[in-house]
Amino acid sequence: MVAIGCGGGSNSPSKAESAGGGKSSTTVAASERRVASRVVLADELLWALGPEVHGRVVGLSPMADDARYSAVAEQWPEATPRLGRNPEELLAIAPDLVIVASFSDAEYRAAIDGKVEVLVLDGFDGFDDFRANLQTIGEAVGAVEAAGEVREAFDARVAKIEARRPSLAEGEARPTIASWQSGYLAGLDTTFDDAAEAAGFRNVATKAGHLRVDAEQLLSWAPEWLVIGCGERACDEAVAALDEAPGIRTLEAVREGRVIAIEAPYLGSVGEGMLELAERLQAPLRASAQQGAKADEASPR
Amino acid sequence: MKPESPLRRLAIAGGLALALLVAAALAMTVGPGEFSLGEVLRTLATELGGGEVDRRAHGILWELRLPRVLLAVLVGASLGAAGAVTQGLFRNPLASPGVLGISTGAAAAVVAGFSFGLDERALWATPVLAALGAVAMLGALFGLTARRQDLAYLLLTGVALNALAGALSTVLLAIFLDRYDLAQKAMAWMMGSFDGRGFRHLSWASLPLLAGLAGAWSLHRPLDVLVLGEETAATLGVERGRLRLGAAVVVGLLVGTSTAIVGVIGFVGLIVPHLARAAATRAGRGLAHARLIPLSMVVGAALMLAVDTLGRAMSPTFLAPGALTSLLGGLFFLWLLRRETEVG
Incomplete structure (x- = not known):
């Protein structure tokens, strides 16, 4: 499940629906948004979406370079800020969209609520959740086509693995x-x-x-x-x-x-x-x- | 006060021994595998006789559950005895081994080990780190209190060191807060657990704990005399410095080793001596240390077994023994505080 929100209110189901449809209340077009990530999965998916998206990523999760958790460790340019727990760091770079997880600190989310558009990923339990998160991020950053390609490659690889079962x-x-x-x-x-x-x-x-x-x-x-x-x-x-x-x-x-x-x-x-x-x-x-x-x-x- | 009859003493000792035996038997039958008491006894007898048993029963009953039960008995007895010694030393029923900061020191060293991945180097790494932490804390306690002999100063220094070691753990956890595996491991260890402990853990713990238990019992006379007050005890030949050193070493051995092997299990040292007094005397007071210390060992062992068994019976809900004893201990502490205030 995904929720997206901007403004004073908290994320509501209606906003989640609007995110699912690829629409948002922001005036910046999805394909031009400057994006920040606060979750490793988003670091990985934004990387997978290709160079056009890379250029719009203005902040990454604190574990983006930790090879114990991130599959894209040390692939992102050093110049892209890694965002710590202090919400001021995020607000200072003023992204158009920040991607967080449902388990991200409630205090952090409350501190940025209404100041920046927030995309909340909620579902990290397997292949289907991966596909859903990929599609959601692709829509939110205006890279639906690239997300589709990543998904196709993913599905093809799954099929290949399944075909090789003894x-x-x-x-x-x-x-x-x-x-x-x-x-x-x-x-x-x-x-x-x-x-x-x-x-x-x-x-x-x-x-x-x-x-x-x-x-x-x-x-x-x-x-x-x-x-x-x-x-x-x-x-x-x-x-x-x-x-x-x-x-x-x-x-x-x-x-x-x-x-x-x-x-x-x-x-x-x-x-x-x-x-x-x-x-x-x-x-x-x-x-x-x-x-x-x-x-x-x-x-x- | 009317002296207790030998028959009553025997009945109390027998009752407690029976309770311990029942708790041990229950502990051996509770858990995965659904082994009946008969199967448990047959398996143990076959193992002891050098025969071969089913691999699953061998793994569960012999390699895990038996050492776990024995370890629970030993650790419970140790924490109970450490509590009796601490309360006797400070002449305060609200004192507990935790005030000396030994388990907190052990915890800080273990959290440091988790932070740097040292726990993954070998099975013995965590117990050794915990023991080092406990010894370091004990060393600091002696170093800082060497010039002053009074117990209040020892107590306050222990409280300060306790806070310092706790803060060190917190700082380490804060630095590595994003590593959920570290937080998970540290949290699990700080709640104490007998999971996965085998004969090797038991063998590491046995010698220092048995030495500590013997040491605790050996302090019964000076602790009894100390009840009369420090000055009077001194005139009766109790050397304050020696008693203080002996008690701290004993508590350090008992609590440090227990913490090193099974993690932090709090409040047992506070509750157990009171339960032992209540079991042995009608008024719950006035029990000589020669009886209080061994009784605390038995009650501590039974309590720890019961807590661990209850935790396993509630599986898959994970109920850490340290969490349960802390919950019980917190409530008990409040009740005790209220009672002491009323008596006072």
Whole structure:
């Protein structure tokens, strides 16, 4: 869901509708707007929309260059200001539009409300939300065509990943997978869920959202594949550390090397990084399936 | 005051031991996997006998739940004993180990470790950082109070250091506020948790905690004498400086190690000695430290087990033990304050 607003009021459903239609109350044409971003996804999408849009971006989120979160780290020119938590920084550059997230500080949003047009992105839970956010930003910055091209490329890549899923025998279920780190499990309706589904897995989670799940619970579910984030470590170190983790080390996925370690920022990406994640999940699954097929061929009938 | 009969003492000790055993049995059966008490006992017996059990039961019951239960017992006993010693040292029922700033110092070191990714280097990194933080805080406490022997000064210095370490954690979190993973980890750690703790954690914690528990009990005589007042205690041979040092080291060992292993679990040290007194005496007062300290260990262990088990029973809702004890402790503190005011 997206809301757009300018003036004294808060974002209302009617304004959201007007944003959906690509209209706004501002006098500056969408294709001429100077845009500021306060959310990493917008940093990434504005970059994806191409050079014409780049020239109109006057501010970026504070994490735009943090490779742990941003897929466009250090790609934006240094001269473009990175906006901190102080709303004065944003007001000083006086953009025509600022893109924020629904989870952005309420105080920050209140401080800029009525002084600059605000586009609020609300929905970061998978491929459909990505498509919706892309379209909304494309319309808001007058780059609908470029957004359409990005979407086409995205959909084509999804289709390619889905086409590469290992084939299943009749009645055979997809292998189960869990993404678990710092005691949290990526549940249904998350970016991980969509990426795992595209890659050919079935998420062990039965509830939506990011769920606090302790090691005992994970062991009782016994996923066939386990996904972890590498964090600040090298990925092989992160995998090796599981051998020391009480209980977790007894999981079949860990004992049999079916652990997929994902580098930042892909595990947390709500942008095109989700597809990178899907591809990284799929690669070992395909390798395992091929190995299994070879073993079947070699075994005496 | 009429002395208690040995039978009553035995009944109290037996009742508390039974409560602890029930809490431990419950703790072993509550959680994922739906293991019955019989299955739990069979699995443990097989493991102890060196036999092979189902891998899932091994992972859940042996590698995670058993050390978790034992750790909860040990940590609960430690925090309870630390509370009894602190209240005895300051001769104030509202005192708790938290006033010395030891767990806050440990928390500041751990938050610093999270900020720089040190926690991901090895499983032992966070406990070691927490222990260093606790030791640094204890060192600062001794360094700053070396010239003055009175307890009020020790208390005030502890409060100041507590505030300083808390501020350090806040500054670090503020600097890295945009890193949601850091905030999530720090928040989870500061609420305490027994999740994912295994025998390795138990082995790291056992020696310092058992030494601390023995040390706490060894202080029972001077703490009893101190009830009569510092001057009187001095005339009866209690060396104030030595007692103060001994108590601070014991509390540091107990609280510092507990915090290092399971994070910050507040208010246990405040509540438990009162519960122990209430369980052992009709008036809830006048219990000698020779009984109060071991009773606080048992009550602390049972309370911690109950809190952790309740938290797990409520899964998937995450109820951190530290959050629950703080909630209970806050209410208890208010009630206690009101009672003390009325008595006063």
